[in-house]
Amino acid sequence: MPYAGGPMTEAMYYVLVALLNPNHGYQLMSAVTEVSKGRVHMGPGTLYGVLGRMQKDELISLSDDDGRRKTYTITEAGKVALKREYERLKALIEDGVEIENVQE
Template sequence: MSEAMYYALLALTEPGHGYAVMQRVRALSGGRLEMGPGTLYGLLARMKKEGLIALTAEGARRKVYALTPAGRRALLGEYRRLKQMVEGGARLEGYQ
């Protein structure tokens, strides 16, 4: 899973529209990851196609997305994988 997909799924642990997802990604990544509209909407389309997110509401100008159960499982699996990597690399603390 790409970093952008991970953060987008993490942002969608609370349903939201595209602009809200972009803001949450920026906040969750500590400002390190800024996602533009083209990247985000391409990613949302892909995640929807893969069944990771679903459209929950649609207004005149905004579509609201939320994680599906499959999306939650994928996010949790990736979190666990990343956590293992960090724990494995902890041996580098103090390494010169």
């Protein structure tokens, strides 16, 4: 089923964020680690799967393919979806701000 809005997986979100700057598959893994400030270390299986799925859903596209190296870029639909997800996550944080005052 193609992406129809709604919550994204963490992998989708970070790959879209990382692809705001076109990047090729191999470098994407370190790009994801970088944008997540070292929190997310994405496995090659996860990355391969999410790239294929998002390409099918037209959230990303291949901007360059020389056979060995594929460069991916986010599409307009991908940007819209990412923005929506960002707003949603932001709203989640705002709605849960009280948690800051909860003593563990």
